[in-house]
Amino acid sequence: MSASALELDDIQAGVLRPRPAPYVATYILFHIDHNAGGRELLKRLGSVVASAAEAARAPRDAWVSVALTFQGLQALHVPQAALDTFAPEFRQGMAARARDLGDVGESDPANWEKPLGSSDAHVVVTVLAPDRERLDAALARARKAYQEIGGITAIWRQDCHALPNEKEAFGFRDGISHPAIEGSGIPGTNPEEPPLKAGEFVLGYADEMSEAPLLPQPDALGRNGSYVVFRKLHQRVAAFRQYLRANAADADGEELLAAKMMGRWRSGAPLALCPLHDDPGLGGDAQRNNAFGFKRDDAIGYKTPAGSHIRRMNPRDADVAGVARIHRMIRRGTSYGPLLPEGVLDDDGVDRGLMFAFIGTHLDRQFEFVQSEWMNNSEFFSGRPAKDPVAGANDDAGTYDIPRRPLAMRLQGLPRFVVTRGGEYCFLPGLRALRWLADLDR
Numbered sequence: 001m002s003a004s005a006l007e008l009d010d011i012q013a014g015v016l017r018p019r020p021a022p023y024v025a026t027y028i029l030f031h032i033d034h035n036a037g038g039r040e041l042l043k044r045l046g047s048v049v050a051s052a053a054e055a056a057r058a059p060r061d062a063w064v065s066v067a068l069t070f071q072g073l074q075a076l077h078v079p080q081a082a083l084d085t086f087a088p089e090f091r092q093g094m095a096a097r098a099r100d101l102g103d104v105g106e107s108d109p110a111n112w113e114k115p116l117g118s119s120d121a122h123v124v125v126t127v128l129a130p131d132r133e134r135l136d137a138a139l140a141r142a143r144k145a146y147q148e149i150g151g152i153t154a155i156w157r158q159d160c161h162a163l164p165n166e167k168e169a170f171g172f173r174d175g176i177s178h179p180a181i182e183g184s185g186i187p188g189t190n191p192e193e194p195p196l197k198a199g200e201f202v203l204g205y206a207d208e209m210s211e212a213p214l215l216p217q218p219d220a221l222g223r224n225g226s227y228v229v230f231r232k233l234h235q236r237v238a239a240f241r242q243y244l245r246a247n248a249a250d251a252d253g254e255e256l257l258a259a260k261m262m263g264r265w266r267s268g269a270p271l272a273l274c275p276l277h278d279d280p281g282l283g284g285d286a287q288r289n290n291a292f293g294f295k296r297d298d299a300i301g302y303k304t305p306a307g308s309h310i311r312r313m314n315p316r317d318a319d320v321a322g323v324a325r326i327h328r329m330i331r332r333g334t335s336y337g338p339l340l341p342e343g344v345l346d347d348d349g350v351d352r353g354l355m356f357a358f359i360g361t362h363l364d365r366q367f368e369f370v371q372s373e374w375m376n377n378s379e380f381f382s383g384r385p386a387k388d389p390v391a392g393a394n395d396d397a398g399t400y401d402i403p404r405r406p407l408a409m410r411l412q413g414l415p416r417f418v419v420t421r422g423g424e425y426c427f428l429p430g431l432r433a434l435r436w437l438a439d440l441d442r
């Protein structure tokens, strides 16, 4: 299929269009009590969800996207023959995949926030707006509409935000690195990365393996859809700060250590381009802050350690087993909870973290591979089964190697800084598929 054939007008805007900054957002989870109510909800949402084509043309006060869990499709009475054509990981759901994802101990689904990971979670609606006022207005309209509908119940809600400087709870600028997608017209952020085939992110198109990922059937349901992974990730900010304090000689050393764990300074400036000190101008410069590879001049990781978060999550051109391009993802992370004030080292007991969102067509070789192999089990990066120092499932015994001359530095006793509070695997239908679901007559 040619690149230009990407049907932007049938793809939900949230799949391809980067989010504005700043913004506020709310996730609402619905239970479908009765299939007629569920169909009516999708019918009404169909008229407010923008397409990727429209998003390029017109600014809006609020953006809505809608995704369904496997149980949601069942509750709508999607025929079994169609249900059987969805990816097996999606049919099992995130909670059933916990062991592979490193969701053990505190992150075990038994400890998740209810009703996440339960069979009650059916439809995830995300409403996003540039400011609180416009979000509240959109939510008031949404509340009125779903109260009229009947047969559906809102069972969970999470408010989130992206600050103007896009800093997440640990204090790093996020939302920098995004892949370019063939035919989308949206440039990526790394000029050294050729655009990826659309089939990596949208169902119904050729992917990097020169084949089309299995399209859920019928075509009218699967085409122009994507899989989405939502994860509510609690961040232990005080523990992160304490760890830096305990393992660095002074404040400058703490900043360097934080950067060595992330692969970027807190400003977003990559170690690859400024290894010795932060450069906030570079960090905020979208033309330069993602323009780098690792292989040419940092194969060993003296600048960006091979085990750092960004190098694990996207090794770029570095030598790793396999092909990095088939493990890429669209990320739409949003912070929740108030920031822990600067300088505070004691936990205040407040829940804060990241609503992580992955978008792609291959739950297995994209999200699950990166989460299980590169984040939590990667001998590729160190020759030892060390985990991601920032977001990995560490257990107070984790180690982290920072290449240095003449001797490498090894961090010991890494605790877990990120705890999974819950999540869902969802299918994000194209706009025609939303209508197909709304028109199901059973």
Ligand code: HEM
Binding pocket: 168, 169, 170, 172, 173, 174, 175, 176, 177, 178, 233, 234, 235, 262, 264, 309, 310, 311, 313, 314, 329, 331, 353, 354, 356, 367, 370, 371, 375, 390, 391, 418
């Ligand atoms: C609370 C947990 C997490 C935090 C605080 C976090 C934070 C960050 C930050 C600050 C960046 C650098 C900014 C950027 O490149 O856009 C980043 C990049 C990235 N993260 Fe995470 N992240 C978390 C969890 C995850 C998870 C669970 C995954 C996937 C399984 C992931 C995948 C990525 C990817 C793919 C990149 C881009 C790497 C690149 O292209 O250079 N992150 N993350």
